[in-house]
Amino acid sequence: MTNEKKLIPLTEHHQLPVASNQTKEYMKLFFVFVMIILVSVLIYNLWDAKNDLSNVDRFISIFMGVFFITFAVFKLINLKSFVDGFMMYDIFAKKSKPYAFLYPFIQLFIGIAMFAIPTVPAIQLLAAVISFVALVGVYKKVKAKEKIHCACLGNVIKMPLSTVSAFEDGIMFVLSAYMFVEMIRK
Numbered sequence: 726m727t728n729e730k731k732l733i734p735l736t737e738h739h740q741l742p743v744a745s746n747q748t749k750e751y752m753k754l755f756f757v758f759v760m761i762i763l764v765s766v767l768i769y770n771l772w773d774a775k776n777d778l779s780n781v782d783r784f785i786s787i788f789m790g791v792f793f794i795t796f797a798v799f800k801l802i803n804l805k806s807f808v809d810g811f812m813m814y815d816i817f818a819k820k821s822k823p824y825a826f827l828y829p830f831i832q833l834f835i836g837i838a839m840f841a842i843p844t845v846p847a848i849q850l851l852a853a854v855i856s857f858v859a860l861v862g863v864y865k866k867v868k869a870k871e872k873i874h875c876a877c878l879g880n881v882i883k884m885p886l887s888t889v890s891a892f893e894d895g896i897m898f899v900l901s902a903y904m905f906v907e908m909i910r911k
Contacts, residue, residue: 750884765791776844790839793832799879800829810876815862846908852901860894
């Protein structure tokens with residue numbers, strides 16, 4: 726038996742793209758991030774939210790809201806496929822299929838809450854916790870150099886689980902942890 730890690734696809738969706746298609750998939754991801762930033766800037770400039778957030782915190786909340794809603798919608802496009810892929814690396818999803826099914830709905834709830842009730846510390850704490858848990862699972866698989874599909878964008882973008890995935894979860898963890906600390910300090 727060799728030490729070589731093998732891809733065990735659950736469905737055709739979970740097979741990794743060949744190298745020539747990876748650039749195309751990463752360009753799609755780049756486009757998604759650019760759109761999230763542009764929509765966040767647009768909402769920030771058009772929406773005069775009345776809350777106790779500073780301008781920086783208001784933009785962070787808007788950005789996180791757009792991010793969580795966008796990523797939740799991608800997962801919901803093919804929920805079963807997302808669940809199958811997510812269970813391969815998320816530490817909670819591995820142990821609880823219901824959690825894997827609920828995860829996109831939790832993200833959607835957090836995203837909407839970032840607009841509706843952005844000053845509630847429990848929302849920021851929930852975002853920090855689920856982002857951290859996802860980060861730990863991604864980190865473990867990336868460190869082990871396991872070649873599996875990243876389920877974070879459902880069927881829309883097919884890319885391997887990588888440091889990009891860890892960066893996505895890490896940025897949401899850092900932003901939500903920052904917002905949580907800011908809110909409990911006030």
